[in-house]
Amino acid sequence: MRVLPEKPDVKDPASVSGWLKQLADVAVSAVHPDTLFSPDQLPARPPGRTVVIGAGKGAAAMAAAFERAWEAAGNDAGLTGLVVTRYGHGADCRHIQVLEASHPMPDELGEKAARQMLEAVRDLGEDDLVVALVSGGGSALMTLPAEGLTLPQKQAINRALLRCGAPIREINTVRRHLSAIKGGRLVVAAHPAKVVTYLISDVPGDDPTLIASGPTLPDNTQPRDALEILERYGIEIPDEVRQHLISDDSAPAPDSPGFARDETIMLAKASDALDAATEAARGAGLDVRVLGDNLEGESRELGASHVAMALELQQQIDKPLLILSGGETSVTVLGEGRGGRNAEYLLGAYTALKGAPGVHVLAIDTDGIDGSEDNAGASFGPEDWSSSLSPEQYLARNDAYGFFEQLDRLIFTGPTRTNVNDFRAILVLPRNP
CATH class of the missing domain: 3.40.50.10180 (Glycerate kinase, MOFRL-like N-terminal domain)
Structure with missing residues (x-):
């Protein structure tokens, strides 16, 4: 298992982003053959x-x-x-x-x-x-x-x-x-x-x-x-x-x-990956809430609902909280854009979050390939909010890949040679960390 830093520097977006990617590595490594x-x-x-x-x-x-x-x-x-x-x-x-x-x-x-x-x-x-x-x-x-x-x-x-x-x-x-x-x-x-x-x-x-x-x-x-x-x-x-x-x-x-x-x-199985991530995050001093290893549903809708939960919990916490989940969501394809279910989950979350501070989100497919694309998934934080891009338009054509490509927030791991499906992590920071 990879060793994580004791705690991400919550005042540094790059530190938080890198920490979440390391956490995903820990989860995937735990289920590798x-x-x-x-x-x-x-x-x-x-x-x-x-x-x-x-x-x-x-x-x-x-x-x-x-x-x-x-x-x-x-x-x-x-x-x-x-x-x-x-x-x-x-x-x-x-x-x-x-x-x-x-x-x-x-x-x-x-x-x-x-x-x-x-x-x-x-x-x-x-x-x-x-x-x-x-x-x-x-x-x-x-x-x-x-x-x-x-x-x-x-x-x-x-x-x-x-x-x-x-x-x-x-x-x-x-x-x-x-x-x-x-x-x-x-x-x-x-x-x-x-x-x-x-x-x-x-x-x-x-x-x-x-x-x-x-x-x-x-x-x-x-x-x-x-x-x-x-x-x-x-x-x-x-x-x-x-x-x-x-x-x-x-x-x-x-x-x-x-x-x-x-x-x-x-x-x-997915719970093994979540258990490894939970252990690593608690070792870094974070509180952890696991929503389940078997979540299903429409990707964009689940992303929006998870953001709503994160914003509600943000009002109640006084230390960083990590929200983890796994499972396999679905995408109803209505447009001709690019993107797998994890990118679509993230775009649904991004659209609902609207740049609110203190919430960082990552979602990947543990096999290293999100749908039929070349990325494992993507991540974003408040610093990635852009008023010049319309997430709603990208969602309408199922082009989550194109959206996060514009933000330069796609995650590329290559094939991991294992597969327990989605790994999602939301780091919620208190209003005054």
Whole structure:
């Protein structure tokens, strides 16, 4: 864990901004795969083969960390397998193949990777072991359409879901029921081999079946649930997709006996990142209030509501207060601007704050990429208020990236190779610090 200064110089905006960025680094470091695998978490070496598969923004780093831990435990038998991650999120592995594909819009390489994964686990026996390394982003990266459906159909539906503001739970429900590999279908191909799944959660509530749409875990939803979601958001449903959702019965039942031997291990989640940040901030002498690790909702609206809370609390405090939250918000896309959900949250907060003194705000995506942009997020303080820019106009066209680019307050970290979704921090200073 990085060591923070004892306390930011609250009279120096640059000191506050730098301190918040360091705090975000502490949070991300706490959930990085390099720190997560310990000898007591490793499965026993099987009599047969050990095949590693995985998908997600943290999958390559998880694979590299698992290889190191496996060998350190004295397992000299070679590993085989493959994982798929987002372009630019790879890591060096000795035995496990690392593939890269597109996120958030799936592409042909993601489809190819999913087919290769199914082939890698076919024809295994009871003496074999499958290790699944699953993290957020795996749904888009491991895209294999169900029989009778096409990749362009899935791409169109995925694009519409991302633009309509649907929460990730609903998006992944649809993805599972249009897939030949998600919703436990990958594990059906692997059985009777034992499957041990390691997870880094990016979903509010940390439901294992929702992370990367649960390729190795049973699905508790039904095809009709996916159909209802598409109809509710007014998304165009091709005839083949509609017929599939009416008649599909390919998902394994949650009580299927094949799941009984399997294990699921949660390596990291949003609360771990918030706990690390809380510990660091309290060590620096700040009061901390955590709003939760599972917040959802429209990004700009959540930003405005958090600012309103900060201004109310500012009237009651006599020492700096840090407000932390995590989760995954949504953006309803109405314009053609640039920006992910964290930048949009910040622009909603900026618009509501109107330059009021004593409130500094940061929001990043812990994977280092906010939406489909090249920034992790952004931050701002009272010194960044500009009367020459109209935040309302930027919000109207969903151009939070352009707004904070004008202010030179975008945060660039590059891929972090982990993912527990949003990390938000608001430092509230008393009226007379």
